[in-house]
Amino acid sequence: MGVGVIEAxxxxxxxxxxxxxxxxxxxxxxxxxxxxxxxxxxxxxxxDFLEGRSLSNQYTLDSIGGVMKPCDLRLGEDGLYSLxxxxxxxxxxxxxVTVVASVQKASERDPAGLGYQKLIAATMEPIYSRPxxxxxxxxxxxEAVLAAMDARAYMERSGVTExxxxxxxxxxxxxxxxxxxxxxxxxxxxxxxxVLSWPIRRLAVARESDGACTLxxxxxxRARRLKQEPVFVKGVGWCSGNSHLPSREQGTAKETKWxxxxxxxxxxxxxxxxEIDLAEVSDWYAHRQLMHCEALGLCGPNDVGASVDLGxxxxxxxxxxxxxxxxxxxxxxxxxxxxxxxxxxxxxIRRQANGYxxxxxxxxxxxxxxxxxxxxxxxxxxxxx
Amino acid sequence: MAGxxxxxxxxxxxxxxxxxxxxxxxxxxxxxxxxENARLHKEDIDSVVFGSAVDAFCGIxxxxxxxxxxxxxLWKPTMRxxxxxxxxxxxxxxxxxxxASGLHDLVMVICFEKMSENTGAQAVFNTVYDExxxxxLGLNVPIQCSLEARAxxxxxxxxxxxxxxxxxxxxxNALSNPYAQLPMKLTVDDVLASPYLSWPVKLxxxxxxxxxxxxxxxxxERVARxxxxxxxxxxGVGRGADSVWFMGRKNSDLGRLDYAYLxxxxxxxxxxxxxxxxEIxxxxxxxxxTYKEMQHCEALGLCPEGGAGxxIDDGISHKDGPLPVNASGGLQGEGNPIGAGMxxxxxxxxxxxxxxxxxxxxxEVNNAVCNAWGGMYQYNxxxxxxxx
Numbered sequence: 001m002g003v004g005v006i007e008a009x010x011x012x013x014x015x016x017x018x019x020x021x022x023x024x025x026x027x028x029x030x031x032x033x034x035x036x037x038x039x040x041x042x043x044x045x046x047x048d049f050l051e052g053r054s055l056s057n058q059y060t061l062d063s064i065g066g067v068m069k070p071c072d073l074r075l076g077e078d079g080l081y082s083l084x085x086x087x088x089x090x091x092x093x094x095x096x097v098t099v100v101a102s103v104q105k106a107s108e109r110d111p112a113g114l115g116y117q118k119l120i121a122a123t124m125e126p127i128y129s130r131p132x133x134x135x136x137x138x139x140x141x142x143e144a145v146l147a148a149m150d151a152r153a154y155m156e157r158s159g160v161t162e163x164x165x166x167x168x169x170x171x172x173x174x175x176x177x178x179x180x181x182x183x184x185x186x187x188x189x190x191x192x193x194x195v196l197s198w199p200i201r202r203l204a205v206a207r208e209s210d211g212a213c214t215l216x217x218x219x220x221x222r223a224r225r226l227k228q229e230p231v232f233v234k235g236v237g238w239c240s241g242n243s244h245l246p247s248r249e250q251g252t253a254k255e256t257k258w259x260x261x262x263x264x265x266x267x268x269x270x271x272x273x274x275e276i277d278l279a280e281v282s283d284w285y286a287h288r289q290l291m292h293c294e295a296l297g298l299c300g301p302n303d304v305g306a307s308v309d310l311g312x313x314x315x316x317x318x319x320x321x322x323x324x325x326x327x328x329x330x331x332x333x334x335x336x337x338x339x340x341x342x343x344x345x346x347x348x349i350r351r352q353a354n355g356y357x358x359x360x361x362x363x364x365x366x367x368x369x370x371x372x373x374x375x376x377x378x379x380x381x382x383x384x385x
Numbered sequence: 386m387a388g389x390x391x392x393x394x395x396x397x398x399x400x401x402x403x404x405x406x407x408x409x410x411x412x413x414x415x416x417x418x419x420x421e422n423a424r425l426h427k428e429d430i431d432s433v434v435f436g437s438a439v440d441a442f443c444g445i446x447x448x449x450x451x452x453x454x455x456x457x458x459l460w461k462p463t464m465r466x467x468x469x470x471x472x473x474x475x476x477x478x479x480x481x482x483x484x485a486s487g488l489h490d491l492v493m494v495i496c497f498e499k500m501s502e503n504t505g506a507q508a509v510f511n512t513v514y515d516e517x518x519x520x521x522l523g524l525n526v527p528i529q530c531s532l533e534a535r536a537x538x539x540x541x542x543x544x545x546x547x548x549x550x551x552x553x554x555x556x557x558n559a560l561s562n563p564y565a566q567l568p569m570k571l572t573v574d575d576v577l578a579s580p581y582l583s584w585p586v587k588l589x590x591x592x593x594x595x596x597x598x599x600x601x602x603x604x605x606e607r608v609a610r611x612x613x614x615x616x617x618x619x620x621g622v623g624r625g626a627d628s629v630w631f632m633g634r635k636n637s638d639l640g641r642l643d644y645a646y647l648x649x650x651x652x653x654x655x656x657x658x659x660x661x662x663x664e665i666x667x668x669x670x671x672x673x674x675t676y677k678e679m680q681h682c683e684a685l686g687l688c689p690e691g692g693a694g695x696x697i698d699d700g701i702s703h704k705d706g707p708l709p710v711n712a713s714g715g716l717q718g719e720g721n722p723i724g725a726g727m728x729x730x731x732x733x734x735x736x737x738x739x740x741x742x743x744x745x746x747x748x749e750v751n752n753a754v755c756n757a758w759g760g761m762y763q764y765n766x767x768x769x770x771x772x773x
Binding site (some may be wrong): 031047048059061081089092236239241242243244262325376 | 387409411414439440441444445446447450453460461463468475479481482483485509510512513514515558578615624625627628630633643760761
C-alpha cells in the first residue's frame, strides 16, 4: 500500500540507521496517505552481527512508528521475512495496518575490510565448519572461496559459461543506469576484472551498500479506502536448508525452489515462465541469478545458458529479470535488499519505474537469498489484482 | 479470518550450564521431546519458528541457522524472532500467526539460549544499548532494573521485604521442578542479607544465567481435533511496546508499565476475559527480578494496581493459594535462559493438562496466563491459554 526506500545512491553517511528508517517510513506513509496514528503493527528484520549491536532491531521501533501499538516483532532474518510476518499479521487481524521495515548501515562496518569475512566465519557452526573457514590463508577471500565452490559446481552441472555469467552482470550493471550515459562495464570488462577466487570476478559480485526500506501492508478492504491503487501479495514462501559446510549441496538452489513452490501454490501459478511478467531476484553473485532463475522455474532446467544467449532475461526480453539493476547494479544492502526487491516490483506494477518501466507488468516476483553461508530464501508474488 | 490455534505438545529440558552441549544438541533434545509429547513425527511439522534473544551469548551469527537440521526444519520454512526477554512469549505469538493466518497447520516453536559460552552476560547486555547515548554509560541489566525497581517501590510503597518473599516463594517452588537449575530453601532474611548488586536489587532478587531450550507445537483446529480430545487453545495474545528511549516514555515513570497493561488488555479482550482474578486459574509471570513478578501481576490484573505487595503477603500467589503464580519456580528458581523463558508457557500448558508432576497446583486449572518482558526494557508479550 505504501513504499519508502532509501538506497545507496542517496547520501547516507550523515544518517544513523534510525534516521534511515525514519525517512523510509515517512516516505512510505506519505505514499500511502497515512499518518503515524494509523499504524497498528510494526515489524523489522535485521541481523545482529551485521549491525554490530545485539538485539539490533530494538532501537528501530520509534523510527517506524510502532510505539504503544498492538503488534510488534523483531526478526533476526532477511528483510523479506518481515513481509511474510506482516502478511500473516494482516491475515490474522484484517483491520490492522502493518509497517514492515528493514535497514542496513554497511558503511559503518568498513565494507572493503575483513569485517564481512570474519562474520561469515562466525556464522559457521563452531566445531566442524568454523575452523576450516578460519584456516583460509587470507581471510579476505573467504567469501569468494565459498562462492567459487558453489559457482564451479553449478557451471559444471548446467554448462553455463563464464561469458554467460559475465553477460548477466553486464546486463544488471547496465540496467541500473536507466538508459542514461553508457559507462557501465561491458562483458569484456567483467571478464578481465580481478579474479577473487576463480571463477568469481570482482565485477560479478554485488558491492555492499547502505539501504533502508519500509512497506505498508493492509487488508484488501482497508486498502481500497486509501489513495494508492493497492498491489496485492498473492503468494509467499520461504525455506531454510542445511548450512553446515561439509553437508552443503553445492551448485543448487534447493531452498529457492521450495520457497517458490510454496509461493506459486498460494498464488495459483502453474507455469511461472509464462504467468510472471518480471522478476527481481538475488544476484549477489552473477551466477546466483542464473541459479535462482532456474530454481524459480523462470526457464527450464537445461535452458539457462540458452536463455541468457537469447536475452530473455534482459529488459527488452520476454521475462525481464532485475530491470532495476538488482544488487549488482544498485548495491547490496545485506538483509534489506530483499525488501527493496519487493519495492521495485511494486513500482513496476504501479507504473512508477521511471526509465526502466516494463510495459504491461502486472504480476511480479521478488526473491531474496540469505547469502553465504546460510541457506535461506524467500519468494513473494505480487500482482495488480 | 483468524483460525483457532491449539497447543498440542511441549518439549522440556533441564536448565543448567550445558557446557558439553552445542546449540544443535539442545535444540534437538527439546524438538524430540516435543514430538514425543505430541505423538508426532518430524515429517508432520510444516514450519519452524525460532526464538533466541542474543547471538553474541553463544558467539554464532544467526545461531538458529546452525540448528535447522536439529529443529525438524530442514527444507521447510523457518523464521527467527528476537525481542530480548520477551522472545519467550512473542515467539509463540509469531507461531500463532503462522497457524491462525492459515499458512501452516503444525508449527514447531523452539526457543533457546546458550549463555555459558561467554565470560560475562552483563558485558554482552551492554552491547544492546544505543551506541551513541546509552552504551557509554555502562548500563547493564541490574543497573537498569534497579532504576525501575526504585521507581516502582517508591510509586506503590512496596518494600524490599515483600520483594524478598517472592524470591523465597519461587526458589522454594523450584524444589519440586525437575528441570530447575537453582532450587533453594530460603528465608526472607537470607534474601535480605544477600549483597546488593545495585540498590534495591540484591543477588537473591535476580535470576541465574543458564543454558536451555524449550519447544511447543502449535496446531490448527482441524489438526488439533485429530490429535486430542482435550485441546488447549490459545485464547488470547497481546503485545505492547513503549518507546525504546526510557526517558522518552509518555508517562515518564519507570514504575508503571503502560505497555504491559496494553498487552494484557489485548490478550484478555481477545479471550473474552473481563475479570482475570476470578477467571484465570493459574499464572506463570515473567520474574527475572522479584519486583518484575510484582509489576507483572499488577499489569496482568491478577491483583489491583499497587496490590502486589499484599498479594504476596497474603499468600494469594503461593502454590496452594487461590491464584498460584510461578508454581514451577519461575525464572528465579528454574533459571533464566533469556529466550527459553518460553518455559512459562510450557508450564501453563502442563498445569492445564495436569501433567506438571510435583509442581501441579492443588486446584483445577482451565485458564492460564503467561507473559514475558524484554525488548529494550519496554516490550511485553502476553498469552492466555485454556480449555473451551
